[in-house]
Amino acid sequence: xFKFDKLVFGDAGWGDEFLIATLMTLLVSILSMGLGLxxxxxxxxxxxxxxxxxxxxxxxxxxxxxxxxxxxxxYLIFFGGNAVVMSIAKxxxxxxxxxxxxxxIATIAIAVISATYSSEVLRxxxxxxxxxxxxxxxxxxxxxxxxxxxxxxxxxxxxxxPGIGNVWQITLKDTSLISVTGLVEIMRQSRISSNVxxxxxxxxxxAAILYLCLTTISGRVFKTLEVNYSKGFSA
Amino acid sequence: MNEFLSIxxxxxxxxxxxxxxxxxxNTILLLSISLPLGFxxxxxFALGRVSKIVLLSRTIASYxxxxxxxxxxxxxxxxxxxxGSVKFIRESFLWYALKEPFWCGVxxxxxxxxxxxxxxxxxxxxxxxxSQVESGLSLGFGKFLILRKIILPIAIRKVLPxxxxxxxxxxxATSLVSLTTYMxxxxxxxxxxxxxxxxxxxxxxAGILYLFLNFLMVQFVKYLEWKYxxxxxxxx
Numbered sequence: 001x002f003k004f005d006k007l008v009f010g011d012a013g014w015g016d017e018f019l020i021a022t023l024m025t026l027l028v029s030i031l032s033m034g035l036g037l038x039x040x041x042x043x044x045x046x047x048x049x050x051x052x053x054x055x056x057x058x059x060x061x062x063x064x065x066x067x068x069x070x071x072x073x074x075y076l077i078f079f080g081g082n083a084v085v086m087s088i089a090k091x092x093x094x095x096x097x098x099x100x101x102x103x104x105i106a107t108i109a110i111a112v113i114s115a116t117y118s119s120e121v122l123r124x125x126x127x128x129x130x131x132x133x134x135x136x137x138x139x140x141x142x143x144x145x146x147x148x149x150x151x152x153x154x155x156x157x158x159x160x161x162p163g164i165g166n167v168w169q170i171t172l173k174d175t176s177l178i179s180v181t182g183l184v185e186i187m188r189q190s191r192i193s194s195n196v197x198x199x200x201x202x203x204x205x206x207a208a209i210l211y212l213c214l215t216t217i218s219g220r221v222f223k224t225l226e227v228n229y230s231k232g233f234s235a
Numbered sequence: 236m237n238e239f240l241s242i243x244x245x246x247x248x249x250x251x252x253x254x255x256x257x258x259x260x261n262t263i264l265l266l267s268i269s270l271p272l273g274f275x276x277x278x279x280f281a282l283g284r285v286s287k288i289v290l291l292s293r294t295i296a297s298y299x300x301x302x303x304x305x306x307x308x309x310x311x312x313x314x315x316x317x318x319g320s321v322k323f324i325r326e327s328f329l330w331y332a333l334k335e336p337f338w339c340g341v342x343x344x345x346x347x348x349x350x351x352x353x354x355x356x357x358x359x360x361x362x363x364x365x366s367q368v369e370s371g372l373s374l375g376f377g378k379f380l381i382l383r384k385i386i387l388p389i390a391i392r393k394v395l396p397x398x399x400x401x402x403x404x405x406x407x408a409t410s411l412v413s414l415t416t417y418m419x420x421x422x423x424x425x426x427x428x429x430x431x432x433x434x435x436x437x438x439x440x441a442g443i444l445y446l447f448l449n450f451l452m453v454q455f456v457k458y459l460e461w462k463y464x465x466x467x468x469x470x471x
Contacts, residue, residue: 064442064446067403067407067445067446067449067450068407068445068446069406069407069408069409069410069411069421069445070407070410071410071411071413071414071421072410072421072424072438072441072442072445075421075425075428075434075438076434076435076438076439076442079428079434079435079438080435080438083434083435173305173306173307174306176308176309177306177308177411179308180414187306187308187309187312190312191312194316199320200316200317200319200320201313201317201318201320204309204312204313204316204317205313205317207309208301208305208310208313211304211305211306211309212301212304212305215303215304216304
C-alpha cells in the first residue's frame with residue numbers, strides 16, 4: 001500500500017524528482033504572482049481613472065475570469081494560446097509554426113487568474129488611502145511620480161499585504177491545475193511516480209504534504225512581512 | 236434575417252453550446268448533493284471548533300488546516316486514485332461509492348467545502364456579542380434554545396456574503412471533477428475540443444454556461460441576504 005522507501009534521493013527513488021518538482025511549483029507561483037500583480041496594477045489603474053471604456057474592459061475581465069472555473073481558463077490558454085500567438089505573428093509577416101513552452105503558458109494562465117484576485121485587493125487598499133494625503137503631497141509640490149512611489153505605494157503595500165498573502169495561497173494551490181498541461185510540478189510528478197510504482201496513495205500523500213509545507217511556510221513569511229510593514233501602527 | 240440565423244445556427248459555438256448544456260445536469264447533480272451536505276456539516280464543525288472540548292476543537296482545527304493547505308485537485312486524486320488502490324477498501328462496502336467518479340467527486344467537494352465553510356461560520360459565531368447570549372440566559376433559555384434562536388440566526392446572517400463567495404468557488408470547483416473522467420460541462424468541452432480541434436469555441440461555450448450558473452448563484456445569495464436582513468432594507 002505505502003512505498004515511502006521509494007522517496008529516497010538518487011536513481012532508486014523519486015526524492016530528487018520531487019525536489020525539482022517542488023522548485024518548479026515555487027517558480028511558477030512566484031512568476032505568475034509577479035506577472036499577476038503587474039496585470040492587477042494595470043487593471044486597478046483602468047478602474048480608477050475616470051474613463052468608461054477602460055473601466056468597462058477591466059470590469060469585464062475580472063467578472064468573467066472570476067466567474068469561470070480556473071481549469072477552463074487554463075485549457076483555453078493552453079490549447080488556444082498558440083493559435084492566438086501565431087495569428088499575431090502572421091500580422092507581422094511570420095508564418096512558421098510557433099509553440100510556446102509549458103512554463104510560459106502556465107505562468108500566463110495562472111497570472112491571468114491571480115491578477116483578478118490581486119486587483120480587488122489592491123483596489124480596496126488604494127481606496128483606503130484618504131484623499132487628503134494626496135492633496136497634501138500635491139501641496140508640498142511633489143510630482144505625480146513621487147506621489148505614486150512615496151505616498152501611495154508604501155501605504156498600499158501595508159493595507160494590501162494580508163489580502164495579497166491570501167491571493168498567494170490561492171495562486172500556490174492553483175498551480176496544481178497546471179499539471180494538465182504536462183508541466184512537471186508537484187502534482188504531475190506525483191501522478192508520474194504513482195503510475196510507475198503503482199502506489200498512488202504514497203505519492204499523492206507526498207504531494208499533499210509538500211503543498212502543506214509550502215502554504216504553511218509562506219504563510220509564516222507573510223505574517224512576518226505584515227508585522228514589519230505595520231510597525232508604528234497598532235493592529 | 237434567415238441567412239443571419241442560419242449563420243448563427245451553423246457556427247461552432249452555437250452547436251457546442253447545446254452539447255455542453257447536456258453536461259449541465261451532471262454539474263448541478265454534483266452541487267445539489269455536496270452543497271447542502273457541506274452546509275450542514277460546516278455548521279456542525281464550526282460548533283465543534285468553538286466548543287470547550289479541547290480534543291474536538293483541536294481535531295477539527297487540524298482538519299481545517301490540512302484541507303485548506305492543500306489543493307482540491309490533490310484531495311480529489313487522493314480519493315479517486317488513492318483510496319481505490321487500497322485493497323481492504325476495494326473489498327469493503329465503501330467500494331460501491333468509491334468506484335464511481337461521481338461519488339468520489341461529491342465526497343471530495345464536500346470535504347473541501349466543509350473546511351472552508353466551518354472557518355467562515357466560526358468567524359460568524361465568534362463575532363456575536365456576549366450580551367446577546369447573556370440576555371438569552373436571563374430569559375431562561377436553555378443551551379439548545381440559545382443556539383437555535385440566537386447564535387445560529389445571527390451568525391448565518393452575518394456570514395451570508397462570505398458564504399456566498401464559497402458557494403461560487405464550489406460551482407467553479409466542480410470543473411475539477413472532470414479530471415476523474417466524470418462527464419460534466421468541462422469534461423464535455425474537453426471532449427468536443429479533442430473531436431473538432433477548435434479549443435476556443437468549445438471552452439467559450441462552457442465558460443458562458445459557468446458564468447450563467449454563477450450569476451444565478453449570486454442572485455440566490457442576494458435574495459437570501461435580502462430575506463434575512465429585513466432590518467437593513469432601505470424601504471420596507
